[in-house]
Amino acid sequence: MRVCRATLTKDLRLEWRSRDVINAMLFFALLVVVIFSFSFDPTAEESRHIAGGLIWVAFLFAAVVALNQTWARELRNDVLDAYRISPAPANALFLAKAIGNFLFVSILELLMAPLFVVFYNLRVLGSASSLALLAALGTWALVVNGTFFAAISLRTRSREIMLPLLLFPISIPAIIAMVNGTTAILTGEDSARFWLVLLGAYDVVFTTGSMLLFETVLHAE
Amino acid sequence: MNDSPEPAILLRGLSKQFGKFAALRRVTAEFSAGRLYCILGGNGAGKTTLLRTLAGLSRPTRGTVSLLGETDFRAARPKIGYMAHPSLLYDELSGMENLRYFACLYGIADEARCSDAIRAVALDPTLTRAVGQYSQGMRQRLSLARAFLNRPEMLLLDEPFSNVDLTSAQAMVRLLCDSRDAGKTIVVTTHQAALLDGSADEFVWMDAGAIVNRTKDWKLNAGSASELI
Numbered sequence: 159m160r161v162c163r164a165t166l167t168k169d170l171r172l173e174w175r176s177r178d179v180i181n182a183m184l185f186f187a188l189l190v191v192v193i194f195s196f197s198f199d200p201t202a203e204e205s206r207h208i209a210g211g212l213i214w215v216a217f218l219f220a221a222v223v224a225l226n227q228t229w230a231r232e233l234r235n236d237v238l239d240a241y242r243i244s245p246a247p248a249n250a251l252f253l254a255k256a257i258g259n260f261l262f263v264s265i266l267e268l269l270m271a272p273l274f275v276v277f278y279n280l281r282v283l284g285s286a287s288s289l290a291l292l293a294a295l296g297t298w299a300l301v302v303n304g305t306f307f308a309a310i311s312l313r314t315r316s317r318e319i320m321l322p323l324l325l326f327p328i329s330i331p332a333i334i335a336m337v338n339g340t341t342a343i344l345t346g347e348d349s350a351r352f353w354l355v356l357l358g359a360y361d362v363v364f365t366t367g368s369m370l371l372f373e374t375v376l377h378a379e
Numbered sequence: 380m381n382d383s384p385e386p387a388i389l390l391r392g393l394s395k396q397f398g399k400f401a402a403l404r405r406v407t408a409e410f411s412a413g414r415l416y417c418i419l420g421g422n423g424a425g426k427t428t429l430l431r432t433l434a435g436l437s438r439p440t441r442g443t444v445s446l447l448g449e450t451d452f453r454a455a456r457p458k459i460g461y462m463a464h465p466s467l468l469y470d471e472l473s474g475m476e477n478l479r480y481f482a483c484l485y486g487i488a489d490e491a492r493c494s495d496a497i498r499a500v501a502l503d504p505t506l507t508r509a510v511g512q513y514s515q516g517m518r519q520r521l522s523l524a525r526a527f528l529n530r531p532e533m534l535l536l537d538e539p540f541s542n543v544d545l546t547s548a549q550a551m552v553r554l555l556c557d558s559r560d561a562g563k564t565i566v567v568t569t570h571q572a573a574l575l576d577g578s579a580d581e582f583v584w585m586d587a588g589a590i591v592n593r594t595k596d597w598k599l600n601a602g603s604a605s606e607l608i
Contacts, residue, residue, distance in 0.1 A: 164483035236465040244484035245457045
């Protein structure tokens with residue numbers, strides 16, 4: 159845990175000094191919100207039905223920016239090699255990166271949520287606490303897979319293209335759960351319980367799988 | 380100097396292939412503990428690949444490597460200090476912040492170890508400037524401090540003197556000699572063999588992925604010395 163905490167602190171410090179990830183994500187998400195709001199002119203009722211999809215599409219694409227950056231930093235000056243030759247556990251690095259990305263994407267969501275409310279005239283008819291839980295589980299699903307697949311695509315020549323190619327197909331069950339769960343909560347028409355359970359199960363399976371396989375990924379040439 | 384009979388590094392038929400290109404060709408060699416070895420050779424001779432393979436960063440295509448009696452790299456990792464051609468440092472962090480982080484990877488909680496390592500390479504641990512703003516020579520020295528941080532039994536240094544001024548390079552050589560005298564095994568690759576003249580115990584010559592000669596004096600292999608200074 160000590161290595162995980164130190165790596166997370168180091169990543170947050172690097173981000174605080176460079177602001178590479180947050181700025182890029184914010185800019186991208188902002189563009190999506192503004193362009194979609196000009197493309198459609200929905201009523202409040204229609205907004206509640208389509209907002210789930212819009213919100214998660216914006217966050218998904220913005221998260222890819224963060225996920226690519228998180229490992230790119232370790233490639234500059236080959237710093238990752240310093241980790242690879244150390245006796246520190248691979249899982250500590252993976253967990254720190256995933257938590258860091260979770261924090262970055264969560265900050266983005268907190269900053270973008272008021273904009274979605276304003277641009278799409280949204281009002282939550284379901285449970286706000288369920289929406290918060292769904293956002294947390296959905297964000298973790300995105301970042302845990304994203305962190306893992308970004309590490310896999312690290313040494314490929316077109317890693318910016320490779321990451322979405324690997325990440326999006328495997329994230330489809332999570333995206334379906336996030337979109338349907340969000341829509342259910344926003345409209346208040348259905349219970350989001352099934353989607354929350356699905357997301358929880360997805361998170362457990364992929365977090366475990368990623369942590370089991372990460373050492374092989376880290377030490378691959 | 381340590382005259383231990385067990386070699387610190389034992390290579391048996393070591394080969395490394397990158398596609399059709401053979402970076403190492405059936406290298407078989409022994410390196411004794413407590414000695415300073417200087418690996419020489421032209422560009423593409425296989426020096427860096429050999430060092431990366433010794434550090435466990437590159438897996439051999441064929442052959443075996445034994446480091447400090449360990450054939451499992453995971454067991455050898457805590458005993459190795461590695462300095463690569465890139466700095467292996469975060470440009471946005473200060474020298475002390477960098478070393479504090481890497482110390483944590485080795486389970487070192489004592490902050491004095493970090494400042495001692497920085498002072499040992501003649502840098503100031505209180506310097507708050509980010510490493511990205513260091514000169515190339517300062518970065519090289521900090522990189523050496525990082526390699527020393529875990530007090531390794533073996534140091535693998537890839538071109539540690541490149542872009543370092545003569546005075547600093549000589550100070551680095553003195554530090555390496557002191558470490559060798561303290562029993563550490565040191566393997567250095569360089570194009571600046573003259574710096575290690577009289578300090579290195581043995582000069583190992585590589586060409587086309589193979590060890591072609593081992594001499595006590597680097598001037599003895601004059602045919603290959605044309606690109607060295």
